Amino acid sequence: MTLHPTHNLSVEELDRQSVFHPFTALAQHNESGPRIMVSGSGVRLKDRAGREYIDALAGLWCVNIGYGRTEIAEAVDRQLRELPYYHSFASMGTEPAAHVADRLKRMLPGEMGRVFFGLSGSDANDTQVKLVWYYNNLLGRPRKKKIIARKRAYHGVTVAAASLTGLPVLHNAFDLPIDRILHTVTPHHYWNAEPGMSEEDFARHCAAELDALIEREGPDTVAAFIAEPVMGAGGVIVPPKGYFQEIQKVLKKHDVLMIADEVICGFGRLGRMFGCEVFGIEPDMVTVAKGITSGYVPLSASVVSEKMWQVLMEESRTLGVFGHGYTYTAHPVSCAAAMANLDILEGEKLADRAAETGAYMQTLLRETFEGQPAIGEVRGIGLIAAVELVADPAARTPFDPALKVAGRVAARALDNGLITRALPNGDSLAFSPPLVISRADVEACVERLAASIAGVRDELIRDGVR
Ligand code: PMP
Numbered sequence: 295m296t297l298h299p300t301h302n303l304s305v306e307e308l309d310r311q312s313v314f315h316p317f318t319a320l321a322q323h324n325e326s327g328p329r330i331m332v333s334g335s336g337v338r339l340k341d342r343a344g345r346e347y348i349d350a351l352a353g354l355w356c357v358n359i360g361y362g363r364t365e366i367a368e369a370v371d372r373q374l375r376e377l378p379y380y381h382s383f384a385s386m387g388t389e390p391a392a393h394v395a396d397r398l399k400r401m402l403p404g405e406m407g408r409v410f411f412g413l414s415g416s417d418a419n420d421t422q423v424k425l426v427w428y429y430n431n432l433l434g435r436p437r438k439k440k441i442i443a444r445k446r447a448y449h450g451v452t453v454a455a456a457s458l459t460g461l462p463v464l465h466n467a468f469d470l471p472i473d474r475i476l477h478t479v480t481p482h483h484y485w486n487a488e489p490g491m492s493e494e495d496f497a498r499h500c501a502a503e504l505d506a507l508i509e510r511e512g513p514d515t516v517a518a519f520i521a522e523p524v525m526g527a528g529g530v531i532v533p534p535k536g537y538f539q540e541i542q543k544v545l546k547k548h549d550v551l552m553i554a555d556e557v558i559c560g561f562g563r564l565g566r567m568f569g570c571e572v573f574g575i576e577p578d579m580v581t582v583a584k585g586i587t588s589g590y591v592p593l594s595a596s597v598v599s600e601k602m603w604q605v606l607m608e609e610s611r612t613l614g615v616f617g618h619g620y621t622y623t624a625h626p627v628s629c630a631a632a633m634a635n636l637d638i639l640e641g642e643k644l645a646d647r648a649a650e651t652g653a654y655m656q657t658l659l660r661e662t663f664e665g666q667p668a669i670g671e672v673r674g675i676g677l678i679a680a681v682e683l684v685a686d687p688a689a690r691t692p693f694d695p696a697l698k699v700a701g702r703v704a705a706r707a708l709d710n711g712l713i714t715r716a717l718p719n720g721d722s723l724a725f726s727p728p729l730v731i732s733r734a735d736v737e738a739c740v741e742r743l744a745a746s747i748a749g750v751r752d753e754l755i756r757d758g759v760r
């Protein structure tokens with residue numbers, strides 16, 4: 295075990311004593327300590343003990359181009375030597391920021407107006423919330439401020455973004471959500487549709503629920519609706535057929551803005567560059583992060599349509615400066631990394647590759663798991679998928695949450711050299727590998743997941759659970 299030069303302690307021990315870990319059971323971590331990763335190449339990671347893993351989650355759904363691409367390191371190195379930092383307040387700017395903003399506008403569907411840079415999906419969604427409020431204040435509609443998200447949505451953890459998120463663990467004990475943020479139904483056909491309801495009928499049902507919520511609240515008080523094209527961290531939920539068409543009819547009727555959170559879906563994961571293209575979403579605002587740099591360095595963006603931009607620009611004349619921005623907004627090093635990353639994504643046609651390998655992965659997952667004991671649903675599109683475990687597939691009875699079935703499968707998978715993730719609510723395991731994954735590695739992931747599920751089932755049977 296390597297010792298830290300100044301302490302007589304291992305890195306694991308230093309971590310255990312000093313790092314406050316996000317989304318971690320704090321007391322448990324204090325006892326068991328961390329797993330420290332040291333290197334990565336393609337879809338593979340190595341930890342300090344020299345164990346190798348296939349990273350079927352691409353870090354946190356973000357390492358789209360895979361690990362170890364030296365083009366990004368070189369672009370970052372060049373920018374650090376040329377100009378490591380300058381800001382974009384008060385009309386200042388840098389070359390990489392101008393290039394990325396222009397490129398994003400050209401890549402995104404619809405007519406986008408301006409790109410506001412941040413550093414995380416969370417801060418970008420907080421910016422969207424503030425922009426929605428600012429916009430309606432400028433338009434003289436001070437009451438039109440409420441934003442509707444969906445239960446089980448994931449939009450981040452900062453105060454407004456965590457409020458948009460529809461997961462209790464982000465609200466409980468944090469005094470969230472804040473007011474003016476509401477949640478409507480999760481478009482999950484498997485769990486939420488009435489028996490026998492078609493996908494199309496369920497989509498209409500979800501839209502009717504949204505319509506009813508807006509009517510109850512008063513359309514003059516509802517400003518925006520935010521949605522991930524495919525809900526990611528809340529369960530990998532692919533919307534039912536026709537969902538966004540039905541939802542957008544309701545939004546148009548009540549003059550409510552559509553915010554597309556493309557933080558996971560953007561940059562190729564669904565087999566097109568953006569999720570909006572897959573589902574025919576016509577957003578007024580788009581949030582991107584993760585895949586814009588493949589996670590190599592932090593960068594996010596809140597993009598507004600040309601139509602919204604015209605209002606923001608013209609109507610704000612009387613207000614003076616736009617009072618929002620971060621020290622690191624449009625950071626030149628992040629933007630240089632983004633340009634190199636987008637060169638790889640576009641040059642190697644990784645969205646097309648995700649469509650092809652994704653189709654293979656979806657088929658293989660369904661062939662392997664559907665109809666097997668304890669498998670409820672296999673779902674996904676492109677290179678994002680989830681396998682949901684249930685106690686009784688015929689009756690659709692979930693496992694007792696106290697059994698932590700998915701968590702146990704994920705832990706076993708780790709021992710089997712596979713990084714997957716147990717998602718909150720229910721017992722789903724997620725796949726969202728780098729877009730460069732090969733068919734052989736998809737097969738290895740599926741085999742390792744199958745072995746891990748079989749291992750946990752054996753344990754449950756042994757314990758008399760089923
Ligand atoms: N939106 C979505 C759809 C996400 O998946 C995430 C992160 N998983 C976020 C926002 C928040 O991004 P970050 O963790 O970079 O703040």
